[in-house]
Every structure is written in structure tokens, then in C-alpha cells.
Amino acid sequence: MANTHAQTIRAFIVGRHPQAELTDDQDIFSLGFINSLFAMELVMFIEKEFGVSLPNDELRIDNFRTVSSMAELVERRLAGAVSA
Amino acid sequence: MTTALPTLDRSAVRSFVDAHVVPEADRWDRAGAIPEEFLARLTEAGLWAPFLPPEVGGAGLDMRGLGAVHEEIGRGCSSVRSLLTVHTMVSWAVQRWGSDAQRERWLPDLAAGRVLGAFCLSEPGAGSDAVGITTTATAHGGGWLLSGVKKWITNGARADLFLVFARNGSGISAFLVPRTAPGVRVEPIHDMLGTRASMLAEVAFDEVLLGPDALVGPSGFASGMVLSGVLDLGRYSVAAGSVGIVQACLDASAGYAAQRTVGGAPLSELQLIRAKLSDMVTDVRAARLLCEEAGRLKDAGDSATIMATWVAKYFASTAAARHATEAVQIHGALGCAPGSPTARFYRDAKVMEIIEGSSEIQRITIADEAFRQDYGRTPEDQR
Ligand SMILES: Cc1cc2nc3c(=O)[nH]c(=O)nc-3n(C[C@H](O)[C@H](O)[C@H](O)COP(=O)(O)OP(=O)(O)OC[C@H]3O[C@@H](n4cnc5c(N)ncnc54)[C@H](O)[C@@H]3O)c2cc1C
Numbered sequence: 001m002a003n004t005h006a007q008t009i010r011a012f013i014v015g016r017h018p019q020a021e022l023t024d025d026q027d028i029f030s031l032g033f034i035n036s037l038f039a040m041e042l043v044m045f046i047e048k049e050f051g052v053s054l055p056n057d058e059l060r061i062d063n064f065r066t067v068s069s070m071a072e073l074v075e076r077r078l079a080g081a082v083s084a
Numbered sequence: 085m086t087t088a089l090p091t092l093d094r095s096a097v098r099s100f101v102d103a104h105v106v107p108e109a110d111r112w113d114r115a116g117a118i119p120e121e122f123l124a125r126l127t128e129a130g131l132w133a134p135f136l137p138p139e140v141g142g143a144g145l146d147m148r149g150l151g152a153v154h155e156e157i158g159r160g161c162s163s164v165r166s167l168l169t170v171h172t173m174v175s176w177a178v179q180r181w182g183s184d185a186q187r188e189r190w191l192p193d194l195a196a197g198r199v200l201g202a203f204c205l206s207e208p209g210a211g212s213d214a215v216g217i218t219t220t221a222t223a224h225g226g227g228w229l230l231s232g233v234k235k236w237i238t239n240g241a242r243a244d245l246f247l248v249f250a251r252n253g254s255g256i257s258a259f260l261v262p263r264t265a266p267g268v269r270v271e272p273i274h275d276m277l278g279t280r281a282s283m284l285a286e287v288a289f290d291e292v293l294l295g296p297d298a299l300v301g302p303s304g305f306a307s308g309m310v311l312s313g314v315l316d317l318g319r320y321s322v323a324a325g326s327v328g329i330v331q332a333c334l335d336a337s338a339g340y341a342a343q344r345t346v347g348g349a350p351l352s353e354l355q356l357i358r359a360k361l362s363d364m365v366t367d368v369r370a371a372r373l374l375c376e377e378a379g380r381l382k383d384a385g386d387s388a389t390i391m392a393t394w395v396a397k398y399f400a401s402t403a404a405a406r407h408a409t410e411a412v413q414i415h416g417a418l419g420c421a422p423g424s425p426t427a428r429f430y431r432d433a434k435v436m437e438i439i440e441g442s443s444e445i446q447r448i449t450i451a452d453e454a455f456r457q458d459y460g461r462t463p464e465d466q467r
Contacts, residue, residue, distance in 0.1 A: 018456065039309055042387070048384070048386060048387070056183075060305075060306075061305040
């Protein structure tokens with residue numbers, strides 16, 4: 001599951017930065033992709049695409065550093081929503 | 085007389101504006117303030133923050149509906165719309181990013197208009213470049229110590245609650261500051277070019293002591309999202325208000341052209357005048373559709389709303405400035421006369437090109453769209 005989440009998230013980011021090549025483990029902050037507008041678009045995208053909500057305490061840089069860490073965040077929120 | 089609106093749809097708000105705003109707007113403009121009596125009317129009509137959920141006293145209005153409300157108010161008076169805009173920004177920030185305690189503390193009062201909000205970002209030394217703000221919030225005894233000066237604060241002279249953006253370490257965070265907090269000083273700014281009744285002020289924060297519950301939203305990298313989100317909503321409101329200005333210019337110009345004769349013929353038969361009116365008719369519809377698209381995407385939680393809102397604001401504000409100039413032209417000397425509504429639209433429209441991302445910033449930002457995949461297509465086309 002986390003794999004397809006990662007693909008979806010990577011497709012969104014690359015759609016915004018078509019010239020870039022991006023692996024799932026690259027630090028997107030070090031690539032200079034993230035400004036506050038893009039960060040907000042990313043959060044909105046994840047919430048809508050996966051039907052999860054991201055409360056303030058999940059909006060930590062480590063959750064957004066790589067495509068993989070975002071996919072894991074989504075997994076975790078989906079699991080939480082089911083068990084809650 | 086009761087002014088409670090039966091519904092908050094466009095036609096109810098339109099009648100409210102025609103009855104209570106249009107006849108007074110020029111008087112407010114000259115007085116440089118919206119009277120308390122009318123603020124109470126807005127409260128009674130439920131217009132301060134109708135998008136808030138019914139649980140806290142809002143009407144649960146969606147963003148498309150909110151855009152229509154702000155367009156209608158903006159058609160009557162951009163100063164009143166400005167008050168609604170900044171109040172909306174503060175209310176939304178608490179609703180979207182606030183803790184449960186902050187929501188309980190503030191939302192019912194914000195929904196009811198018992199507490200009026202203002203948005204404090206700009207400073208004497210920093211406007212477009214928000215990163216350049218120098219107001220600081222320093223951790224202090226479990227809370228915060230806030231110091232700095234904010235300028236050009238709409239409703240600053242009247243508001244009860246300030247949403248203040250301050251440097252907090254390396255990021256910019258948002259803080260809720262009651263006007264009554266010791267160390268808050270408000271200095272009204274009179275005689276602005278436009279939106280003259282929007283009660284601007286300079287607001288100084290001199291070592292204002294705040295509790296831990298003053299910080300709104302996440303800290304760290306995500307704190308900038310609070311600012312981006314609040315500005316996005318402000319931009320949406322200004323876009324809608326600008327559509328209202330174009331509509332008002334069109335109404336005034338068509339009415340005047342039909343009735344004024346030059347050389348024995350009504351103005352409305354002159355080709356050059358008809359050309360101006362054609363462009364107004366076209367642009368008001370285009371601008372309204374762009375706003376509706378941005379609102380629809382907001383309601384869907386679609387991140388494409390951010391760019392759609394930039395585009396709507398850029399188009400609508402520049403259309404408002406262009407057509408307000410032409411509306412004055414069509415009215416001739418009367419357009420320049422004291423108390424002329426078209427003169428007010430002209431001055432107010434200029435402000436729309438400066439606030440919530442000036443036209444220059446819009447043009448720099450919207451260009452990003454050109455370098456994205458599927459640029460220029462609406463989100464529907466991409467699916
Ligand atoms: C009536 C009114 C109400 C306002 N209400 C509020 C409020 O409630 N709260 C608040 O925080 N602020 C408010 N403001 C301030 C407003 O947000 C700022 O005026 C706006 O952000 C622009 O900043 P500035 O005036 O400092 O211009 P500057 O940032 O100094 O810019 C000056 C000029 O340079 C242009 N420019 C800037 N950067 C670039 C660039 N990179 N490339 C090319 N051109 C550039 C600008 O577009 C502008 O034309 C209000 C202003 C007005 C006039």
C-alpha cells in the first residue's frame with residue numbers, strides 16, 4: 001500500500017516540478033522544492049487524495065522530508081482512522 | 085428594524101446591501117469610519133463569519149457562498165468588505181489551525197461578531213516580502229513575549245483581537261493577541277487613498293506578555309502554512325470584492341449612459357462608450373467565473389484552489405482598476421465630483437491591486453503555473 005501511496009505522492013510533486021527527478025528517499029527540502037505555498041498544497045493534496053486529516057502535531061518536518069516518509073504518514077493516519 | 089437575513093444566499097445579501105450599504109457608503113467614506121450602528125447590523129445579519137459551523141454559531145456557508153456574499157458587500161462598499169475580509173482571515177485561522185481550547189474560547193464570539201478580528205502582517209519595513217518582518221515572539225516563562233510594530237492594519241482602530249505574525253526562531257508563527265493586553269498600542273491612520281472607511285491603524289506591541297495558548301497552529305516548517313492559508317482566503321475575498329467593484333461600475337455606467345445626452349444623442353448610443361460597456365460586461369462575468377472556480381476547489385479541498393485564487397485575484401483586481409477608470413471617464417466631471425460613487429470605486433479599486441499580493445507579486449507567482457505539467461488546464465481537464 002505504502003508503495004502506491006508513494007507513487008501518487010511522487011507524481012504530485014513531479015507534476016509541480018516536471019524538470020526534476022525525484023527518488024522516494026531524496027530529501028525534498030534539500031532540493032529546494034518546499035516553500036510555504038507548496039507545503040500547503042502538499043498537505044491539502046495528501047488530505048484530499050487519501051481522505052486523511054493531518055492534525056498540527058503530525059505536521060513535522062520529518063514526516064514530509066521524503067516521499068517515503070509522507071507515504072508512511074498516510075499509512076499511519078489511515079490505520080489510525082480504522083482503529084479509532 | 086430587524087435586519088436578520090432569512091438565508092445567506094446572494095439575493096438576500098443583495099437586498100441587504102441595496103437597503104443598508106449602497107445609500108450610506110459615500111457618507112462612511114467621507115467620515116473615514118463604519119459607524120457602530122452598521123457594525124451591529126452586520127452582526128444581526130450574521131455576515132461576519134457565516135462559513136463557521138453551526139455548532140459555534142456560524143451558518144456553515146460554503147466557500148462559493150462566501151465569495152458571493154463578499155462580492156455583494158464589495159459591490160456596495162469596499163471598506164465594509166475589507167472588515168469582513170480580515171475578520172474572515174482571523175476566524176478561519178482559529179477554525180482551521182486552532183486547538184480545541186482556542187476554538188472554544190474564540191469561535192462563538194467571532195461567529196457572533198462580539199469579537200472583531202484584524203490581521204497583522206505588514207510592518208513599516210516589510211510588505212510584499214513577509215520574510216522580512218522583524219516582530220519577534222520570544223519564549224518566556226512557558227508563554228511568549230511579543231515585540232514589534234504592525235502597519236496598515238485594516239480595522240486595527242476598532243478590532244478586539246489581532247492575529248499577529250511574528251518571527252519565532254527561524255520561522256514565522258501566528259499569535260492571538262487581545263487588544264486589551266498590556267503593551268498593545270493602537271494609532272489610527274486617517275485619510276488613505278481608498279477603502280477610506282476601513283479604519284486602518286498602526287498597532288505596536290511593546291513586550292506584550294502572552295500565554296502558551298496564544299500560538300495558533302503548528303510550529304516549525306509548517307508554521308508558514310498558517311500564513312499561506314490565511315493569505316489565500318484573504319486573496320479570495322479581495323477577488324470576490326473586486327468583482328463587486330466591476331459590477332458596481334457597470335451598473336453605474338450603464339445607468340448614466342442611458343440617461344445622459346451629448347449632442348442630442350444618449351451616451352449609450354456612442355460606439356466608444358458601448359465598447360467600454362462591452363468590456364465591463366465581459367470582464368465581470370469572466371472574473372466571477374474565476375472566483376467561482378476558486379471557491380469550488382476550496383469546497384472540494386483541492387490544492388489547485390491556491391493557484392486558482394491567485395489567478396482570480398489578479399484578473400478581478402486589475403479588471404476593477406481598469407473599469408473604475410473607465411466608469412469615471414463615462415461620468416465625466418460628475419465622476420470626479422465630491423460624493424461620487426464612481427470616484428470611490430476608482431480609489432478603492434487601486435487598493436485592490438496592492439493588497440493581498442500586489443499585481444507584481446501575482447505576475448511573478450502565477451508564472452510558476454507555466455512550468456508545471458498540464459499548465460493552463462483546469463483541474464477537470466487534467467482528469
Ligand atoms: C488600504 C490598505 C489596507 C491594508 N490592510 C492590511 C492589513 O489588514 N493587514 C496587513 O498586514 N497589511 C495590510 N495592508 C498592507 C498591504 O498588505 C501591503 O501594502 C502590501 O503587502 C504591499 O506591501 P508594501 O505596501 O510594503 O509595498 P512593497 O512591498 O514595499 O512594494 C512596493 C512596490 O514594489 C512592488 N514589488 C514588491 N516586490 C516586488 C518584486 N519582487 N518584483 C517586482 N515588484 C515588486 C510591489 O508590488 C509594489 O508595487 C494594507 C494596505 C492598504 C493600502
